[in-house]
Amino acid sequence: MDIKVRGIQKNFGSFPALGGVDLDIESGELIALLGPSGSGKTTLLRVIAGLEFPDRGQILFGEEDMADQPIRERRVGFVFQHYALFKHMTVLDNVAFGLRVRSRGERPPEAIIRERARELIELVQLAGLEKRYPTQLSGGQRQRVALARALAIEPRVLLLDEPFGALDAKVRKDLRRWLRQLHDKTGVTTIFVTHDQEEALELADRVVVMNKGRIEQVGSTDEVYEKPATPFVFDFLGNTNVLPGEVRGREVYVDGQTSAIVTDSIHAAGPVDVYVRPSDLRVTDAHAAGFDAVIRSMQRTGPIVRCEATAVHSGQAIEIEVPHLHHDTQALRAGQQVRLRLNQFSVFPRQTRKGGGALPDVVANAPAEYRERGRS
């Protein structure tokens, strides 16, 4: 079932939870709604489910307008963060619930309901636990019961609200992989909410990054990570260094340097912020394009070495991540001044305090293979 979200607005009192959201979801997709708390991602999920009603806008399942349909008419499978299992029912009864509450005409015979529930319990790999009560299961098992229960009604779309949020890291990883396989097997259009960028990138076909009730970017996992559309997306998807810079034509001058990085994907002029991830900074020879920094401290955490440094011109604190045993780390010492190369970076208009970027069209993502221009 493909889903279209059209101009959805929703206020809670005077707080705008969703400020005009548009989104197209294709049939069979696995979509992540990613954002910090308060970004409106859960509200959007609940609006699609029919647990909240929008102030304005349309939700289309295929061609059918769902705006006035309550949740029980929409046939959506909803999985809650804290499972919301019926504690007084066994696993089997929980899974069978959706079939048993159907009206007499549509309800399959009891034997078929049980059969179907057993199949689903097997699908979520809980065979043998049919007679247990939810309190006798682990968190991961409970969430799988919740999933089987949601799938029992043959939902047109499966909606998961932070499905792994209450689980510990190891279980979360296993369940994530398992959910991906389950989705590939069942092919049900699935939307899940998460604030964990790793989870979104690992699991989803496409990621919807949300902030303050609006969609910042929609794209494949590669797109949002490699080509973030806004500073927010860049910042939210990983660790970030921000350096002052300037763009002249296709030349980028980072941190007051006189040597420029040249790239074809930049086209404008003016002051910019240069965004670069700690893992995209490398120590290079003193004549290459980049900028200068002084190493303050170095700390090894597992396979990588993390360096705290200060940009020489702006005094900006920056972070560098280098693989341990990389030849860079051999020569590094605290107090040393080095030239840093930017393997990959993005530039955005300088963020001014008084709202709005000064240069709206300076948005660029430089690929790793940029040219360097002569030194001066």
Next chain:
Amino acid sequence: MSSLVLSPRSKTHTVRTTAIPGFGLTLGYTIVYLSLLVLIPLAGVFFKAAGLGFEGFWHVVSSPRVLAALKLSFGAALIGASINAVFGTLVAWVFVRYEFPGKRFFDAIIDLPFALPTAVAGIALTALYAGNGWIGQYLEPLGIKIAYTPLGVIVACTFIGLPFVVRTVQPVLQDAEKELEEAAASLGADRWQTITRVILPTVLPAVLTGFALAFARAVGEYGSIIFIAGNLPMVSEIAPLLIIIKLEEFDYAGATAVASAMLILSFILLLLVNGLQVWARKRHGGSR
């Protein structure tokens, strides 16, 4: 240096059998306490009643006036507790689920039957439901007499039992997440199915507890009932009043015989309710 090494070793000499200390002491207190306050006085009742012999006991208890009083006491208490089980749950539901002006005020009012001297409650109820009272004057023409009839006893039993059900069900409803209802709705359940299949089973053990407490309180209630009941022998005379009457006639053995009968009946009924609770809780998978 060596003393540092030695000190932890010396600790291992004291062997602890359980992780929680003071078991013997607290259990001792509990038993002494229960004995002084509950077991010894109750045993005294049975001891005194035993002076009659079984035949004498049976003669007192099976007399028509005592039987009628016991029937009224237990019948009215059961009806009152049942009414409270239904409407107390409803009240608790309203307080938990909805916001309305004056909610805190009404919430505080629920506890008044706890705090009010029972005689005051009895006089107030009588004044309201008597033939010329605020409410009674409208019921009388309809042929409904409440004050000075068994109906009045039921009204008093209901009044004093209300807080028990509300206060036991309220926290359980608060815990029963709104998500349970949303989950049921997402699976296609309508309002009625959600209430009967999801919410009520969740709060049932708490309702039973409230029912048992309200019942126990109503059976033993004296002060508020005697004002509204009218105390006609065989009609609106409750068992606790009968005990007082027998005491005033210096018939101590007869009084304790009635008291023993009440104790035994109450104990059996509370045991039954307890069994129901265990059954209801088992359906929760043995937790909580």
